[in-house]
Amino acid sequence: MKIQLLSLCLCLSLFVLSCEKEDSQPTPPDFDYDFTMDTEGWTADFADYPTDEGTRFELTYQYDSLPMPLDANDGALMLSGANLSDDLFMYIKRKVEGLSPNTRYELQFEVEIATDAPDGSVGIGGSPANSVYIKAGATSIEPVPIIDNDDYYRMNIDKGNQSQDGKDMLVIDDFGHEGEDFVYQLKTISNQKTISVQTDAEGACWIILGTDSGFEGRTTIYFNSIRVTFE
Secondary structure, eight states: OHHHHHHHHHHHHHHHHHHHHHHTSOOOOEEEEOOSSSOTTOEEEEESEETTOTTTTTOEEEEEEOOTTSOTTSEEEEEEEEOTTSOOEEEEEEEEOSSOTTOEEEEEEEEEEEEOEETTOOOSSSOTTTTEEEEEEEESSOOOEEEOTTSEEEESSOOOSTTSOOSSEEEEEESEESSSSSSOEEEEEEOSSOEEEEOOTTSOEEEEEEEEEOOSSEEEEEEEEEEEEEO
16 A cells, blocks of 8 residues: 555656646747837848949838828838849848847747738839848848948848848748738738747847848838747
8 A cells, every 4th residue: 555655646746747847848938029119129221232322222211100091100110212223122130139048949920011012013123012022030140231342232141132032031921912002001921931040159149121122113111010939
């Protein structure tokens, strides 16, 4: 009887320890940004254009409200540029901290943007909707433009080119919406392919979102909310 009781107690102890171990597993961290009050630490920049022609490209980044007919009380990050190079890259980035050091994570992006370009629309050099590719990615180093041998600003990371994925960024959608009119609508997009990153020794990395354009005209995009889950 004592042996049976001892065996029962041992089994219960192992069960409790197993449950405690499962409960102690860390929940994958979520990082949510809705830009209600400000930029929440996000900054922006541009690449794939000549170093001496920035003014002609009319490059603009600012914290703004959503455009009409959307809710003007809703804050967003606005990026705008005239794609005179037929290859303009516009992006926002943010450093994420508090992760486990030297650890590889898989990332899931869920992003709400405002777009004014209907699917199938036709423009100069390409569609203002379907030739403007939305990309997402993550890197262990800060993404910045650098000057190449042709005096163009190029990225220091591998973002790919337009519809092509890169090592550090993937195409997750395009700029098109389902309506027929050139008016702003909200659109939610997310990555279907794996985006991964290795954190640095301090448990930090950079997340990046942008547009890689083959449309030779102006694109103005609003990032209304961003959620990134690290697993």
